[in-house]
Amino acid sequence: MKSSCEKFLILSVGVVLLITACSTRKNTLVSRNYHNLTAYYNYYFNGNKSYLKGVEKAENTYPLNYTNLLPVFTFGNKQMAGSLAGDMDRAVKKGSALIARHSLTVKPKPKSGILSKKYRAFYNQNEFCAWVPEAYLLIGKASVYSNDFDKAQQTFDFMFTQYPNNPILFEAKLWNARIEALLGRYEQSQEMLRSLETDKKLPEELKPELNFSFADLNIKRKSYREAIPYLEKAMEYRWHKSKRIRLTYLLGQLYEKVGQIEQSISYFKRVTRMNPPYETAFNAQIKLANLFQEGQKGKDLRKLLYKMAKDDKNIEYLDLVYYALSRIDLAEGNKNAAIENLTISVSKSVSNDFQKGLSSTTLADLYFERPNYIMAQAYYDTAVSVIDENYPDYAQVKLKADNLTELITNLRIVSHQDSLQRVALMSEPDRNALIAELIVRVQEEEQQKRKEEEEQRFNTSLYQQQQASQNLAGQQGGKWYFYNSATLGVGLSEFQMLWGKRKLEDNWRRKNKGISALIVTEQNDEVKEQAIAVQKVALSNKSREFYLLDLPLSDSAMKASISKVESSLIKAAEVYQNKMKDYPAAIKLYEEFAQRFQSSENLVAVYFNLYQLSKANNDNSRTTKYRDLLVTRFPNSPFAMAISNPDYLNTMKRQLAEEENGYQTIYTLVSNNQYAEAERLLTAAVTRYPKSNLMPKYDLLMAICKGGPGNLGDYRNALVEVSKKHPDTEEGKQATEMVAALNKLELKLTLGGNTESTSPKTDASKLSITYTDSDGEQYFMVVITNKMDLNRVKFNLVSFNLDNYINDNLNIASSQLNQSFNQIVVDVFPNKAKALDYYQRIKTQPDLFLNATAEECTFFLISKENYALFVAEKNIQNYLIFFKQYYK
Template identity: 30%
Template sequence: MYWNGRESLREGIVELEKSAKDNYNKILTVYNYGTKENGQSLNPYMDKAIEKASINIQRHSMYFEHKEQINYIDDSYLLIGQAYFYKHEYHKSKRTFEYVMNKYKYNDIKYEAMLWLANSYNQLEKYKKARSTLDYLKNEMDKYPKDVPKNVTKQFPLIKADMFIRQEKFTQAIDFLVDAIYLRQDKKTDARVKFILGQIYQSEDELYRASDYYMLAIKRNPSYELAFNAAINLATCYDTRYEEGSKDIRKKLDKMLKEDKNLDFRDQIYYALADVAYKDAEDSLAIAYLRLSVATSVSNDFQKAESSIKLGKYFFEGKKYQLAQAYYDTAIQVLPEDYPDYKRIMANSEFLNELVDNLIVVQTQDSLQMLAAMSVEDRNAIIDKVIEDLKIQEEKEREEAEALAAMAENMPPDMRNPGQQMGGGPSQGKWYFYNPQAMSFGFSEFKKKWGNRKLEDNWFISNKLAAIDFLEDEQIAENDSLGGAADSTSMASNNPHNRAYYLDGLPLTEDKLDSSNVLVQDALYNLGTIYKDKFEDLPRSNESFETLVNRYPENSHLLQTYYQLYRSFSKMDSIDKAEYYKNLLVQQFPESDYAKLLLNPDYYKELEAEKNRAITLYNETYDHYTSGHYYTVYSNSNRALSTFEEPEEILAKFEYLRALSIGKIEVVDSLQAALEKLVIKYPDSEVKPLAQNILDYLTGPIDTTSTEEEPEETFDLSLYEFNPSSKQIFALVVDDSKVNVNALKVRISDFNEKFYSLENISITNILLNKISHFVMVGNFEDIESALNYFHAIMKNEYVFANISEGDYNGFVIAQENYPVFYKDKDVEKYLAFFREKYLENE
């Protein structure tokens, strides 16, 4: 039994090594246990290992006189812990290893259990506990060196190095990695450790030592991917300080480019060539290589992001913002959230998008205005040329699409024959779409030719407006003359092959020209603000602001533009320019706050003092109101409202006290009129709801928010309780008219049998309402295991085969919340609770 379980564990590890991918753009960890999804995919192997080990323990364990009398029982417990570990169920593995340590203190297996316990803590990111466990193990190893198994001695420095690397304390990992090498690891581990040492030294700019370790890694004849990345990194360790030429390095990289086996790695090779060119001060060549790196990136999203960001930074620093935006936009499409400076990169991308959007507005409207100002003949000639170019482009793209389809049709039969395993999994790859080699080749060729295209009709046409069925023109002609004429006009204005399509957007009337100018004015002002506040590019900012002032001397942003120009030129020590715009502002807008501030630097201090006087008067007036001095309240409120212009919130409170005092000294109608004035004049004030309540009492509710948007639907979630320690159920609510519930239950059962065979999960269903069934899967001991199941099953294509997304909802629900939900039956309400309490807390 133990042997069978151990073999199943080993088979699972082999599968993990195939599926777990290393990111060579980052310093590798010593061990790669893959993602949580990788771990869950091993369930059939690891569950079998657990099952066999458990049976072995149950049938053969003989524990008496405080000692296990049967061999392999302790190994069976360790095997169970390891199986949980590879499934990414680290809390269970931790408890199992702790049990082995305590149960078998007399046995040398305790050392191996300690090592695995530390490794579990590493995966749980509990590094203090990992370090404490390793320190204790080291003391035990020093005390009883002869008792410690050799594999524990060899793995100890690896586990400790991994602990430091996962915390990004790379320097502290070096000594342990070197120790691991001296302990003669197996060839694969030795190569990986040397590669990691090369990465660490390269990150610290110790390029000579990094090169040594990369060469040592290559000499160990590792996997091709590691050897390739070692060669690439070796090239990027080229250091001009040692007066070594780059000719040989470039020659080697060029040779790698020509090798077919490196087809999917060209992005990394071009990146390395760019790095060498940068070091040789050949910036133009480096940019060309980086562009090729982005263009040839097929499957390595991290590399594509790396190359794109480097290009984006280069163009940004050179103030070529539109090019920078294009590459930042490319990067964020594939940028992982754990990428260094992720938030800053996303912010820069948003700023650049905002900038380019406004640049496009200016360029577009200027072009349209220029076209509108031409003679009819010249304008039509330009439009006709655009239409002709469009037709040529479409014809070329159609020909390429047909050629690609013909290439797929002419593929060898062994790449096209259909075949599929029961349960939705791929077969041995006979059909094209189940053949990884064919798919990889086809995907690479497609991306080389077409780039990234959205899956949709007429995908091969980049200008979707051109995707038009010209047969509709003939159909329109068959309609009656009046309707046909109207439809033809509409059709022409939506057809990019017709002049009307382009003429429709031209500002040929005075109203359209005015609207176009407003768009340009707003965009120029926005550009000046973005350049100044977000990019600190004052020359570009001033250029935009001055263009706005010169082109549109009476624009709606004139006051703010004068002030921005005054401040920018002051910062640049251009005193004459700053004074010029200051004088314009004061002369043209003498009553503005900006003018008062420029003429009186203490203006805002005085404004604050005025605000304090208003607050003091309000406090006095409120005291009079509570004392019943309503005429004094009325008088003070009138004085405040005529004297002060701000703050608005205090003025609203004065208005409220004034209304209440009127209610005490005049008739009710006067109170109502005063309150209605308040709610309209100060709709966002604190006292508006108080005033509205009195109005509702006097006259019934009045509509003061008719122009406001409908608020989003909110739910009262108080009927559900969130208890992380509760037992949980995975639930599906399905549309009974569109989903075969029995077939769905069978597929869920198949899924459970394959991936959760040890969990003894039950499946039941009941009618939720007239159109919906409620399918329940459980029970799960805690939220973590329930959410793991939720994520795994919701991504499984076999379970939800032929079921549309809108026909079901999946979620996790606590046992005590189930009867509440069943009684309430509001699925959307519970989904809001689930998203807030379960998913946002992950």
């Protein structure tokens, strides 16, 4: 009995002690040991295990793009963050649960007597569970891998304030610096790393991680030379195999970036000896081939690359293989072979946009040097379609593509229109014979295409049958197609047979998306050509009418075709001259223009361009020829004067400066409402400088002067004239906006309120035109804006009259009151009383006037005599004052 009581007592004490230890309200030796033990084994151990599992997964599966520098770290990638979400979320949850259940912040009962320094430090700390700071660090690191940088930094900032003396802060600061680098805040990151570097208390195990961080920061800042020693120093430690391979490859890339080719080759060779994954080994071999300069090794590398090209495992990498072969060709000075290999590289590129862009720009550069601008344009345009702003020299590649597109577009217009003109000028029998040949050629091509398609369908069908029979036994019965790996494999193989390997993107069926910009550029927006295009779609390309539609067979069509050639020749020559600096090509086109278009108004400018280009090329005979042509044929042109009079340009500069000063004076006068003096100076300026570039500005200021005294009619008319005369200038557009603003102002002034809400502020007897009160014949008058449906309002009034005044024989007429308003007149009422009855009945039915606002519509009565005065003045506000006073 006694023994049982003792056992019960001991058990009870144990339970009490356990409950006491579980509490975070008391801080004792027992409670601290309990929380440290359970925090580690129940939470931190499992959370850290999930974190390390995620880190290992990131190291082994990080998506590496070998055309760019490989990463130092395997975090900061959105795609990777998604695949690590499960492990990192579990780490965060375990860390958060540890903090919630085992954070021990209450102070222990202080000892009596003199306290040691060590005890005071222990007593003053903010956390008494050793694993809570570790949990915060775990949450921060896992958040970085999850790309939740805000949460990570908030966690680290909390640690900095709560645990200022805890050694764990070194690692927290290191991770915080890495986040700053990821976010592009390089100065802040460097400052944090420097602070850690100079801290003598930095733990030894963090020094290689610090070096990795310095290397990563310098790479992000493109300071590649500074990154190398940090990375090499960090690599002295033993690391996981995948990490060591990746960083060794990165060192090879960095040495290549700084031009130290021997060291780069050494590191890439080291990669090949590390038994790396196939893709890494392949890219290292490609790098070694690309780094080849000259010598006997070229034969060995070429042999290796051809062997790689034949290996089915390398189908996805053929663009890299043939690009490497082109590098060897260029090193040996064989540009023709390089062009062949680069062409294959571009055609074989499936998913590597960077490599396709690199191969395309290299190929385009080679064609540009020849020069073969048509092929150069095609490949620059292909490059632009697959690269983005992050590509090296993107702006330069884009500029070349745009310039060449403009050039080729105009050259093709010239060639196309010349061909059409030649056919149009043939005799009808010859023309019909040519068209017949074209139709036969089309029929033969279509027949050949049908034959090839039938063969392909047969082969595809045969392949499907073979695959189906081979996989029938292994297919998983009852599964939907997209869950069945066997049927999916057959479908993929069939797709690749038909289309090849295609990148997952829009418009994947289009063979050459790069030429789309050129096609768009060539489109003509003229209505006539659109109509022709519609007709051609409806016609068969095996009918004669299909080919006749484009031909300029009429005089007007031939004239339009010749005009296109004239315009495009000049545009193409200007691209050669101003954008590509190909002066011989520019001279050739300008001379063709001069020969073909002797009566063109552009001939004088063409002669001057030929004079300047010949002079720049030190071609004395051509320089003399075009100088003489300018002086003799166009003696009064500015070009001839500039050649004949050495001081002509200085004189023109002085004249322009004088004119500009005069314009500023006029502008100031207009701004100060001194319209009369401004108008006088404007008239003189227009007379003195009839061909001035400032003419749109002069005309706009003149219009403002006309409106200054308050004459809205003249003001509007002058502004409309400016907008018509200079439609494509800033002044013309401004005039259009001013007319619109003026119309709005007139609406407010004219229809500021309807006849019911408008109260006369002026006595009718004081109006400029004297209206007389009359009991005789009256009209009912409606004024609406020209934006309202006039015919609809008239129809409504006719219906109203038929329903209510069918015996009164009322007529309805409409006309334009001014540029902004229309008027409708209902006549005739025999007297004022009859008219007022009509007015009172109609004002209760706003739907007759389409429920227009007071600013859109007003109506009133007016006598036959006063109507004649109103039409002469056309001032609605004046008459409404009279109406309110005398029609009550």
